[in-house]
Amino acid sequence: MLGAISAGASPQERVGYVNRVEVVGGGKSTHLLVHATWHVADVEPVLSLEDGEVRNIRRLERGAIDFELHAPRFTKGGFFRLNIDAQVNGHREHLLLENGELPTVHIKVKNSRHRVIFLIIALTVLLACTSWFASCCAKLGQRVEQHRQAVAWTIFGVFLILVAAGWTGSSWQIFAKSPAGQSFLNVEGSTWQIRSPASDRGDEWGVITPAALAQLNHDPQFPIVNDNLGLDGQNMGVIGMFGVPIRQWAALARPATWGYFVLPQRNAMSWQWQIQFWGALMALWWFLNTLRRAQSGRNLALSLSFCMVPYAAGWSNWSLYATLFPVLAFCLGAQVLYQRKAWLGAFLGCCLGWALAAWVLVLYPPWMVIVGSLCTLLFVGWVLDNRQHLTWGKAQWLALAGCVAVAGSLLFSWWMDTREAVVQMRDTVYPGGRQLTQGGGASLHWFLRGYFGLEVFADGIGPASNKPEASSYFFVPLAMVATLLAGCWRSISSKATWVGLTAFVAAYGIYTFVGFPLWLAKVSKWGVMTTNRMDVGLGLAFIVLLALWQRKDAVPRAQFQKINRIGTLGLAAGSAGLAWWVVASIVPDLMPNNSIYYRAAISLACGALAWWLWQGRVFAVVCLLLLIGFGAALGYNPISKAPKSIQLAKEVVPFVQKNSAGLARTLVIDADALPGATLAAVNVPVLNGILYYPHASMWKAMQLPESMWPTVNRYQHLAFVADGRELPAPYYTVEAPRMDAVTVHIDIVNFDFRILGAERVAVHRNNADVVAKSPRLKRLGEFRQYVWFEVLP
DSSP, X not given: OOOOOOTTSOTTTSSEEEEEEEEESOGGGOEEEEEEEXXXXXXXXXXXXXXXXXXXXXXXXXXXXXXEEEOGGGGGOEXXXXXXXXXXXXXXXXXXXXXXXXXXXXXXXXXXXXXXXXXXXXXXHHHHTSHHHHHHHHHHHHHHHHTHHHHHHHHHHHHXXXXXXXXXXXXXXXXXXXXXXXXXXXXXXXXXXXXXXXXXXXXXXIIIHHHHHHHHHSSSSSOSEETTBSSSOEEGGGOOTTOOOOSSGGGGGOGGGHHHHHSOHHHHHHHHHHHHHHHHHHHHHHHHHHXXXXXXXXXXXXXXXXXXXXXXXXXXXXXXXXXXXXXXXXXXXXXXXXXXXXXXHHHHHHHHHHHHHHHHTTOOHHHHHHHHHHHHHHXXXXXXXXXXXXXXXXXXXXXXXXXXXXXXXXXXXXXXXXXXXXHHXXXXXXXXXXXXXXXXXXXXXXXXXXXXXXXXXXXXXXXXXXXXXXXXXXXXXXXXXXXXXXXXXXXXXXXXXXXXXXXXXXXXXXXXXXXXXXXXXXXHSGGGXXXXXXXXXXXXXXXXXXXXXXXXXXXXXXXXXHHHHHHHHHHHHHHHHHHHHHHHTOOTTTSOOOOHHHHHHHHHHHHHHHHXXXXXXXXXXXXXXXXXXXXXXXXXXXXXXXXXXXEEOTTTHHHHBOSSSSBOOEEEESSSSHHHHHHHXXXXXXXXXXXXXXXXXXXXXXXXXXXXXXXXXXXXXXXXXXEOSOOOTTTEXXXXXXXXXXXXXXXXXXXOXXXXXXXEEEXXXXXXXXXXXXXXXXXXXXXXXXXXXXXXX
């Protein structure tokens, strides 16, 4: 029998390798013909394809073979990595290229979707050019302005209805329906869904969701340190974004977690998801109404166009949650400066302190810094523009005192409970050891990747990236720069606000393409941001620009009208040409399906947006942005009912139940860390899973060499893998296959599980025979895909 062969082995050591791949047929009959070399004589290979099948294997002379690959996905076209498994005498390995890489193929097909996209955008542009469209938009905007409170209450009512029904956009089903989820969990309640979950939202369904359930199912509920996670327990206060429910005062500044304290699980999960979108929508509407009054209809549409975009959808709406609090702080700060009533000033100051604390507890510096920088510059400009209407007196002093008291007490509560874990994270290689960046080096293609959203989000993306990373906003940079300069020159009532907005966009461009000096990156805190995490700031700046830009500012004097028409035509043509170049030159492994219709659609959209923007036809701009945002993001967002409860499967209870009270601490032997996190989600103590910092006592018990500490000193998806080799004492090796993962390979025969404090071992049945060789384990039984062992005392 062949032994284990690594993926990096030479072609002669493998059972075979792929020479080339050809695309055969067309339409529904599209399939692949693979030509390979087979090193094993007189043995028929057993080949299998992920999400497909292998047909017509033919052995040729001199070890050559060819075979066909059939899969439904091939008929849709795209860029595919082929996971072909080859099996001989029970040994299985990937069939790779001669250089050791997975074979890839680019299948080009005629895409009727692109023609539909072009037709819809063209019709929208034609419609937006009519006087009827302008009249309807004006009337609708007036109706919203006249019934602003009714509209606000309607939005709030929709939010409550969705929460009461338990609807969520979370991809939790991937976690629950994984092999570990099916083997460990009992999911109760209807899980009806409209769209399939998004697998590339791994941090949402694979990290935050299990962590929140681990808090909910812990006994007692909502601990600060969850002792089920790792040998030392996991301090849950370091988890960012919307966080997880923790019974501490700082929980008051994590509104996304409030539902877990007072609502059933289904409604709590829905609250956690819905508050991000609807809360951000309402806060942004208030924010834009503060910057520019008497245009509530336009501002509401602008707010919706910011929230319903691929960037928000791809990042599980976390960017909206990170935006909610700084824009809310802007609005509350503005209200404080208007107040003359002492008690109302004190109340608003306390609310401002709460918003600032909630902003800090997002705990994701890139989005905190970029949105906070924009809001700060806009607030300074707004104060200068409105200084004659503002006041500073007793109400403001009380507001300042209330703000400091509330923000200080909430953050002090969090710090006292979490400071030791924060220090541990700060001392890690990742994320604590990340170097201060200076920006620069961004490509224009990547900066304008929002142009690909209608394709990669609705249909598919190549292996060069994933949908969250490739998501962005739809910018027209030439028209934006021209409008910013015109706003600073022409605007009278909002000049300082325009200057603040322009300063932000200029800093954004310099940092993105050129970079800051190291001292400026450090002082401004922009050095914590990578250029592919900043889009939310420029997206918000574009929305603010559209809110500030007025038709009267866009109309030039009579002697400049001819020059204005030429300039408008130049901006539109330049924007369309830039879009054509960006889309036409994108590499296939990022956007596999490209066509002249898609390039024409995006070019037409950019040209129209630039034309309308410079002419001050903001409603037309907003309409097209909404169309593009909805078209890209709506089809990506999964919609389902959250489960009523997720508990430990009753068939698994006998395996983890100790003779005394409590459940046995379990080590999961699996190449993935998710099974450990899955057990912790239903109150089973585990040794491995997803840990935000290394647990020193475990590594000390394992006698980890000091030289290997940097390997494990990181935020980690911690996995243990059974190794068939004999290893020297202490009978394991450890590696970091990526910056956020640690994998321990253990000598299953000689490794002593007792040093870890493990009482049970769970392993996927595919590896159960290997694990059964350990003399320190006793098989207890199996349920579905996992086999359970007891660690002998």
